[in-house]
Amino acid sequence: MKSFFRLTSISLQSHLYYKTSFLLNLLSPVVLLCGQYMLWGALYGQQGGTIGSMTQREMFTYILIAFSLNNLLGWSSENVLAKEIRNGTVVARCIRPVPFLVQAVSEMTGALAFQALVNFLVVLAGVVFFGAYMEIPSAAAVAGFVPCVILAVLLRIMMIDVFSLLCFFSTGYLGISWTRAALFDFFSGAMIPVAMFPEWLGNVARFTPFPYMIQVPVSVLLGDDTSMGIVQILGMQLVWLAILVLLHSLLYGCARKNMTIAGG
Template sequence: MKKYIQYFRLNMINQLKYPVDLLSGILDKIIAAAASFFLWYAAYSDDRIVNGLDINQILIYVILANLITFLFNNGKDREIAKRMKNGDIAIDLTRPVQFQIYTVMRSVAESISKFCLFAAGIIVILKIVYRSYLLNDLLLTIAFLCSILLGICLQAEIDFCIGILSFWFINYWGLSIAKEAVVEIFSGALFPLELLGGAVQQAAGFFPFQYMLAVPVYIALGTDPSGTAQSIMRQILWIAIFHLAGAVLYKKAVKRITIMGG
């Protein structure tokens, strides 16, 4: 376990070596969040309640959704696909660590470093500005932070599974674009799931994507319809499901690599 913790620490430090990349990503999300903020404010400033959410809750949702999306943009699925295609996966097989755990921990380390360097400060500012709407007690704050961490882990496990699937696809680009589109819609990254309508919102409940983003935001707002404890348990369940699925897919991929490579 110590070697995985060491990899985790080194990846967090590695994030600080490329401040320009980090700052450009931060600037990109600030612009996107600002654009979304003013768009939603202009659209719903006259209607104080929209599908059970008032305008302040919607604005907080938009900002937090952009922040969490910023944490998710690691591109590990594309990195895995590239390594599978060019044969660098063979190097990973020689490492004294499990490739799946190593990849997931790298992704989580990068996300946590982004959170500590940027997102945490924005959340504090939001709490000051929207004091009565956000994180109204200590337990809710702890649950929110746990839910964000679980959402990051779930995103990393899903990306690992999608990346491994590239072994069976000639053109991974289409699969990656389809994944990103589905995740953005059903995770609530573009807009609150309440605005999708009853049927679509109900369908979204059968997918894991809302547990990546929408659920942590709902917990922060204190509006989680399923209850905080139940939602966190479902996050853990989805992480376990995708971890097992990733392990099975990786095992099958390695067998094919071994056979084809002699």
């Protein structure tokens, strides 16, 4: 664990090193959040009542929490490992006496740690200033949400790790990263709640790990009917986590077997 915390601390410091970029990454998504509020506000303003099964108050809470979970990791911090694989500097990770998976998880944990604190403050400010227009969750819902969101973040980290490992088998890391980002943004509920998908598409989404990264935790917080109890949800998250860890082992093992490191 000491190694994990040391590497997490290094990653956090590395991300804080680029002050301007860090501050812009921190604050620029808030503009997108305001945009989403205006968009959904306009849609509800025309129709009133509910869209799908969500009231306007629920939607505003959904947007705030989904935004806070979505922007925990930015494009640059998600692609650190992919870039290292692409340019060969990944060799430094391979020769450290620490499991590759621990290095990947600690790297991303460090990258999101400070953002998580800022997002918590953004959510707090949102509740204080706009609480009157939002659905405020019960204490019991928050208690269920906390373990669910921890597993959601771990799932997201593992998903990024597995997609990054695919870069060992292809020279174009950008294509892989864009595919991952597109699948995640669409199926996780980060852009539109999965509940608003057509039934067949919703069913497809439910057979992927993506909704368990944003949609499901927010539904737990809002007390929505997810057709599963909290224990089942946590169980499914653990199952997906185990699958992704297994995929990591398979891909990393295969990569090590066939690895080519260019140049001297």
